[in-house]
Amino acid sequence: MRDINNFLPFWEGFSVVSIKPDGYALQIDLIPQATRFPTCSGCNKPSTTTHEYCQRLVRDLPILGHPVRLNVELRRVGCGACGKRMEAVSWRDRYSRMTRRLAEAVIQTCRRLPTLHVAQLFGLHWDSVRLLERRALQAELDKRPVIRPRRLVMDEFALFKGHRYTSVVLDADTCRILWIGE
């Protein structure tokens, strides 16, 4: 008989203290492994001083269909360069209270399903899903090279049997539409 722990996802640098039901969800308590020195989340340098212990709720991928809430004990460290900072956690998403793998799964699913369905599927708030969607879109836009058009073409065409006109501005070299206005 294999231990249930063999099937649980891996939370690098942390140990599972307990797993208990929290309504339909599972709450998993995690503590930092005692043998591991914390590193500063600002500069990733190891730190030997712990100022305090904090609890953070982090969402993770569902296990056997049950939403997962991680109750993580984190160390606030004293860093020579950054001051008091929370310790770095390799699997935690930087901008939201969830794991990287959950954030990634949500973004992937958003490409195929409407936001509301994704929120229901992962047991997340609609707002959290929208935020991730927007962030992924922005990241993709940032990756695109900025092309500055050198020559412009402007055209006008009639709408509603010539009662209204629409102007179109194109990049003459790429034929990309830059602007459409009535």
Ligand SMILES: [Zn+2]
């Ligand atoms: Zn630091």
